[in-house]
Amino acid sequence: MMAPLNAPLESVSFAIVGTGGAGAITAGSILQEAAGKVGWYGVLVRSVGPQIRGGEAAALVRLSTTPAECMTKDFDILVAIDWKNADRFIGDMPVASGGLVIADPNAGPVPGAITDAGTSVENCELNARAKDIPGGRENMIAVGLVAGLIGLSIESLMQVVTAKLAKKGEAVVEAGRKCIEAGMAQAAGYGQSYPLKPVPESSDKRWLITGNEAVGLGALRGGVRFAAAYPITPATEVLEYLAPALASIGGALVQAEDELSSINMIIGASYGGRASITATSGPGLALMMESLGLAAAAEVPIVVVDVMRCGPSTGIATKSEQSDLNIAVYGFHGDAPHVVVAPLSVADCLFTTQWAVHMAEALQTPVVVLSDQSLGQARVLIERPANVAFIGQRKIWQGQADQSYDRYALTADGVSPMAIPGTTGGQYTADGLTHTVRGTPSSKKSDQKEQMDKRRDKIDQFAFGDHWGAVEGTGNTVILTWGSMTGPAREAVRMLAREGRGVKLVSLRQISPFPVAALGKALAGASRVLVVEQTHSGQFYRHIRAHMDLPPDTRQFNREGPYLIGPDEIATQIRDWSSL
Amino acid sequence: MNARKFKAGDYKSDINPIWCPGCGDFHVLMSITKALAELGRRPEDIAVVSGIGCSSRIPAYTNCYGFHGVHGRSLALAAGLKVSRPDLTVMVMSGDGDGFSIGGNHFLHACRRNVDMTYVVMDNRVYGMTKGQPSPTTESDWDSALSPGGTGLRAFHPLVIALASGANFVAREFSGNIKATTKTLVEAVNHPGFSFVEILSPCVTFRPDEKEWKNTVHTAQVEATDDPARAARRIMTDDGMNTGILYRGRRKPYKAHVSDEVGDIAPLEAAFEI
Numbered sequence: 001m002m003a004p005l006n007a008p009l010e011s012v013s014f015a016i017v018g019t020g021g022a023g024a025i026t027a028g029s030i031l032q033e034a035a036g037k038v039g040w041y042g043v044l045v046r047s048v049g050p051q052i053r054g055g056e057a058a059a060l061v062r063l064s065t066t067p068a069e070c071m072t073k074d075f076d077i078l079v080a081i082d083w084k085n086a087d088r089f090i091g092d093m094p095v096a097s098g099g100l101v102i103a104d105p106n107a108g109p110v111p112g113a114i115t116d117a118g119t120s121v122e123n124c125e126l127n128a129r130a131k132d133i134p135g136g137r138e139n140m141i142a143v144g145l146v147a148g149l150i151g152l153s154i155e156s157l158m159q160v161v162t163a164k165l166a167k168k169g170e171a172v173v174e175a176g177r178k179c180i181e182a183g184m185a186q187a188a189g190y191g192q193s194y195p196l197k198p199v200p201e202s203s204d205k206r207w208l209i210t211g212n213e214a215v216g217l218g219a220l221r222g223g224v225r226f227a228a229a230y231p232i233t234p235a236t237e238v239l240e241y242l243a244p245a246l247a248s249i250g251g252a253l254v255q256a257e258d259e260l261s262s263i264n265m266i267i268g269a270s271y272g273g274r275a276s277i278t279a280t281s282g283p284g285l286a287l288m289m290e291s292l293g294l295a296a297a298a299e300v301p302i303v304v305v306d307v308m309r310c311g312p313s314t315g316i317a318t319k320s321e322q323s324d325l326n327i328a329v330y331g332f333h334g335d336a337p338h339v340v341v342a343p344l345s346v347a348d349c350l351f352t353t354q355w356a357v358h359m360a361e362a363l364q365t366p367v368v369v370l371s372d373q374s375l376g377q378a379r380v381l382i383e384r385p386a387n388v389a390f391i392g393q394r395k396i397w398q399g400q401a402d403q404s405y406d407r408y409a410l411t412a413d414g415v416s417p418m419a420i421p422g423t424t425g426g427q428y429t430a431d432g433l434t435h436t437v438r439g440t441p442s443s444k445k446s447d448q449k450e451q452m453d454k455r456r457d458k459i460d461q462f463a464f465g466d467h468w469g470a471v472e473g474t475g476n477t478v479i480l481t482w483g484s485m486t487g488p489a490r491e492a493v494r495m496l497a498r499e500g501r502g503v504k505l506v507s508l509r510q511i512s513p514f515p516v517a518a519l520g521k522a523l524a525g526a527s528r529v530l531v532v533e534q535t536h537s538g539q540f541y542r543h544i545r546a547h548m549d550l551p552p553d554t555r556q557f558n559r560e561g562p563y564l565i566g567p568d569e570i571a572t573q574i575r576d577w578s579s580l
Numbered sequence: 581m582n583a584r585k586f587k588a589g590d591y592k593s594d595i596n597p598i599w600c601p602g603c604g605d606f607h608v609l610m611s612i613t614k615a616l617a618e619l620g621r622r623p624e625d626i627a628v629v630s631g632i633g634c635s636s637r638i639p640a641y642t643n644c645y646g647f648h649g650v651h652g653r654s655l656a657l658a659a660g661l662k663v664s665r666p667d668l669t670v671m672v673m674s675g676d677g678d679g680f681s682i683g684g685n686h687f688l689h690a691c692r693r694n695v696d697m698t699y700v701v702m703d704n705r706v707y708g709m710t711k712g713q714p715s716p717t718t719e720s721d722w723d724s725a726l727s728p729g730g731t732g733l734r735a736f737h738p739l740v741i742a743l744a745s746g747a748n749f750v751a752r753e754f755s756g757n758i759k760a761t762t763k764t765l766v767e768a769v770n771h772p773g774f775s776f777v778e779i780l781s782p783c784v785t786f787r788p789d790e791k792e793w794k795n796t797v798h799t800a801q802v803e804a805t806d807d808p809a810r811a812a813r814r815i816m817t818d819d820g821m822n823t824g825i826l827y828r829g830r831r832k833p834y835k836a837h838v839s840d841e842v843g844d845i846a847p848l849e850a851a852f853e854i
């Protein structure tokens with residue numbers, strides 16, 4: 001990233017590191033929020049160690065003049081409050097050549113792994129400077145250093161700091177200001193800076209939201225009234241968001257004793273007529289499998305969000321992977337048609353979850369949303385997500401006194417009107433046993449076939465519309481990906497475009513049922529396809545191949561976690577290929 | 581609602597039970613429908629939830645809303661239903677395998693959570709549906725193909741576990757005593773919070789010895805107590821055949837519930853604005 005010194009940048013990345021209690025993440029959050037106040041975009045990712053408390057922590061932040069969805073490969077600025085346990089995470093945040101490392105000389109030597117990259121190092125006695133200021137804190141000095149280097153105004157920072165610290169008293173706010181000013185003054189003395197280009201003022205307020213919160217809000221927009229929860233990293237924030245949010249609108253969240261319980265709670269609530277959701281990660285999804293089959297067979301609408309992490313088993317709970325595709329699509333026992341979708345960005349977690357609620361309700365079927373840690377725990381500055389008309393709406397049986405009610409009646413679209421408990425004449429028993437149209441248990445060949453056909457057809461006939469995925473750019477070379485890998489792939493396409501290489505991006509939001517026709521159309525004329533996914537075994541590639549052929553000149557680029565596949569790596573794949 | 585408006589038959593469906601002739605569960609079904617008639621709520625305002633087993637077949641034999649779910653998870657499903665629809669009367673019907681083995685953890689937490697519903701376990705001390713394997717309540721020396729010579733394991737004590745876990749109402753009945761069972765079920769439903777009724781219900785096919793139960797059960801000679809320690813001591817020292825209401829607690833039922841009014845999400849949206 002050899003940007004000429006001091007020329008305004010379109011994007012700048014920085015990392016603030018320190019031990020758990022040093023406030024690195026708070027510092028990064030303050031900078032990000034203040035950046036939003038001046039109209040910039042950006043993403044913040046926390047890197048926390050395996051220790052529950054007191055381990056290493058880092059805020060990785062990228063700010064930019066246009067919406068940014070993923071991190072860059074390396075960082076322009078790294079501020080180290082201290083270097084304790086640095087070896088464990090320093091690989092997460094390489095500093096670009098031409099980048100700057102700022103460290104407290106009293107906190108020990110800068111690790112060789114960083115200086116080797118040919119970066120500049122500046123000293124700042126963060127600890128001593130903070131001590132000079134009554135009530136001063138090192139992380140606020142770090143805020144000032146970064147702000148000075150990127151050209152973020154003290155006014156925007158003080159808006160954020162005042163709001164955050166006001167209840168601690170004016171003295172604390174003042175100490176914050178002094179620290180930031182001290183940091184800014186220090187930065188002014190350095191030989192380089194990384195000013196981010198100002199953007200025109202806009203009256204729209206930016207939103208600051210994580211993928212997990214966006215899932216929660218998407219659920220609420222879609223009409224969810226009930227959630228059940230068993231905590232698991234990295235999905236817990238969905239549940240922690242929903243607990244007070246649901247309570248505030250007359251809904252409820254119940255903490256369950258395990259995922260076997262949480263999935264059944266939402267099935268029960270949905271049977272009662274309330275749109276319902278739960279969120280979990282791979283191990284929890286595995287536990288829910290039997291009951292997902294029940295929801296498919298008994299035709300109960302539910303949404304299960306899987307915020308994927310590195311597997312199998314406990315894996316690396318705090319890092320991302322896309323490796324639950326197989327279990328989400330193929331893990332159900334028996335033939336159990338259902339829907340699997342994946343958000344394409346942090347902001348899209350909102351839309352995709354709302355769409356999932358809409359589909360679950362419309363189709364009376366389980367819908368699995370495959371988010372992941374890289375989306376769920378990233379915090380982004382975005383414009384307010386547009387309202388969409390997807391409000392979960394069930395085909396409800398209204399009750400006709402003179403007619404007997406067939407819960408699983410065969411209909412043209414495969415969806416049968418559902419009676420909600422309390423409705424006179426609608427009494428039926430929802431059943432996982434093969435049943436007749438009335439719901440009566442049956443082991444007849446015709447009932448098994450009719451009901452299975454019906455459950456297949458209702459999904460096959462559904463109008464998924466153009467939400468199946470995203471197609472961007474043109475060219476005979478296609479990067480084909482899904483879910484969270486869309487951000488890095490999109491960025492790779494932009495990088496390649498700047499080099500004069502036209503590459504098309506095709507990304508799938510709809511994973512199952514597989515959008516064969518739409519994807520076939522998007523790939524028409526493609527001569528080369530690079531299939532990109534964050535899995536060890538190429539689950540996405542195999543999933544595509546189960547449904548359709550790809551051009552002979554197709555390559556796979558896939559890798560397990562914990563390191564996210566980045567735009568540079570994807571671009572390199574294309575460059576290497578093109579030069580053959 | 582007029583309590584005399586309904587008869588037991590109004591709560592029965594036209595589906596013929598698959599049970600073996602003489603199965604105790606027929607009597608339980610009778611007691612349930614009689615109790616519901618006495619309670620006088622409309623069948624459509626009652627939900628009967630179950631898991632898997634011979635006993636768990638009951639929902640479809642009633643004329644209420646029913647849910648025949650997966651093995652062992654009925655309490656969780658019912659809790660979700662009741663929290664989201666507090667207006668319904670929720671009955672959960674289970675067996676000793678369904679409720680105490682595969683569903684054991686949910687049993688503990690349902691007692692703790694104290695959601696206002698009634699849990700009926702038809703205890704035949706055997707897995708009937710899978711044709712005769714020992715359950716958690718089976719005697720340790722009961723011989724079977726799967727555990728020849730017996731499991732050698734101590735039988736589980738559901739009533740004491742319910743008490744220790746916080747159930748708010750604990751009773752034991754015998755399926756053959758329809759009048760007493762009906763009365764206890766009515767009280768269980770009317771009691772706030774989580775009510776647990778164990779009904780000894782013979783499996784005539786795999787436990788023919790249980791036909792003797794009609795001669796060995798006897799009514800508890802004491803009044804129900806509201807002191808769980810006292811109730812537990814009584815239950816642990818009786819012969820396991822004592823029937824009646826053994827404990828009536830005063831814990832407040834689980835509070836959270838979904839209301840019909842939907843609040844405005846605008847403030848939640850605004851919270852993300854900076």
Ligand SMILES: Cc1ncc(C[n+]2csc(CCOP(=O)(O)OP(=O)(O)O)c2C)c(N)n1
Nearest residue numbers: 632633634635651675676677678707708709
């Ligand atoms: C996950 C799962 N495991 C095993 C079974 C097989 N199964 C069906 S019923 C049953 C035991 C039922 O025993 P109990 O609850 O005592 O009911 P009963 O038939 O005695 O009334 C078992 C093991 C199943 N249906 N699902």
Ligand code: SF4
Nearest residue numbers: 600603634708783784
């Ligand atoms: S097997 Fe036993 S429990 Fe099952 S129906 Fe027959 S008698 Fe009843």
Ligand SMILES: [Mg+2]
Nearest residue numbers: 675676704706
């Ligand atoms: Mg049994």
